Amino acid sequence: MERKTEMIVDIHNHILYGVDDGPQTPDETILLAKQAVASGIHHVIATPHHKHRHKHAFYENDYRKILILVEEVNILLQNQGVPLTVYPGIEFHLHDQIEHDIEYNLEHFLTLNNTGKYLLIEPPCSYLPTNTEEVLLELKRKGYSLILAHPERNKILRRYPEKIFNMVRQGILMQVTASSLLGKDGKRLQNFSRYIFNHNLVHLIASDAHHFSRRKFELVSAYNWIEENYTASDRSYFMENAAHILDGSDINMKEPKFIKRKLQYFFVPHQTIQTEQA
Template identity: 35%
Template sequence: MIDLHCHILPGIDDGPELLDESIEMCRIAVNDGISKVVCTPHHVTGKYNNNREKIIRCVDKLQASIDSEDIPLTLYPGCEIRLDDLDLVENIKAGELLTMNDSGRHIILELPNESLPRNIEKIISSLVFAGIIPIVAHPEKNHVIQKDPEIIYQLVRLGALAQLTSSSLTGRLGSRIKKFSVFLLEHNLVHMLVTDAHASRQRRPVLSEGLKRLKEIIGKKAAMGMVETVPEKILNGEDIDMEFPIPLEKKSIWKINSFISKVLRKHPVNALTR
């Protein structure tokens, strides 16, 4: 498997502080069946200033360390770029911001969890128009998208891809995010499964648990595509043959389900049927 989203480089964002923990994370990934990892530290202007050159240098250094420990894992450079007022296209073209595996083709965009920029569609369109495919990180965790999934439907229609975090699907982040993850999968609105790992104890680089659930939902072949074929194409800077997103006629069902869950939380079934 290939993990396209992992905070595994030591000391440059909110991932591991020390090299020892990075190496331990590499061991965990290998034991889980992961053979390639794209190292994607945050880039947030004024908070985590991780430009292209710095990330590539750090990846080379960590690769040398794990090679010396005979850990069979190949690392690639990437970045999780926070959506803010950056001139994204200009900074990518200037070589300041790093694309996935430095191919110039795909970038990971981090959305804030609580909000969404008003001009999000314009940002996505300008990237696509410039030949850069934005990959929206964890749309299932964004509160605005949870309330109105039509937003992610429109972004995918504009040419964006989206990542689903493995722990969202396994329920580690709560039942609401888990159910919404399934809803996004059923509508072809997420295209790859990633760990978004940050550490060796919690938020670990493990894909197999989410993959197991993924196979039950979309079948083995499609599930393997989300951890093998699609990530490989992104590493190579190739286009993805993705399923067309399914219009959200189920939107109302999602809202009804959410309403029912809320009611059931307040009034458990045995209380209602008594």
């Protein structure tokens, strides 16, 4: 395996076909895989939605089905000459009955790359369940390390960013979407993502890619932005963390800085935020 400092791993994407709102056919998966490789990515952990309702659709994916489909996709890509390796994972939605699943269906919580360590948990966008922290801590007590997917999209976390600080202090990792950091999802998400980034409250960057042209793998572009606006060491930090997720080893968490609500992060440019945090 490549050295962690040279390895680019995307830990959150929807590259598997026919399971959620990602590719619907093998051909679409191939196109998305080619786009990942063209951007510089050769290792991805597929994380289809589970227990997630989106508009009129409800996505529920058995972990055994995911393991089989990952094998099939890897054979497909190998036969097509696409140098991308796909690993299994799941994006487990923080749904209303999750406590029941923890009690009776713990095997459904497929860890990233099936190492038994890291779980990717997705909060809703418009609200945050009142039992969120209790659920995450219960999963930690079960022995898992938790990654909260795209906290910048959650309306409540944007309003009360101290909740993110509190969760990080409890050992919960935060994964921001590359397109949010780059401003491709709008100024509000861009400024908030950079605000928590500047407070050491981001541990992982991922693409959340769904489509080869509409929602692409933007991870390398985000890493380039980090190196241009911060340092090469900062870029390496995030690359190494993603590689640690892949092999199930511990990552280095920087000391978080206390954060509070700041109306300006909805409107001010990145340079102003940097100056205020310097």
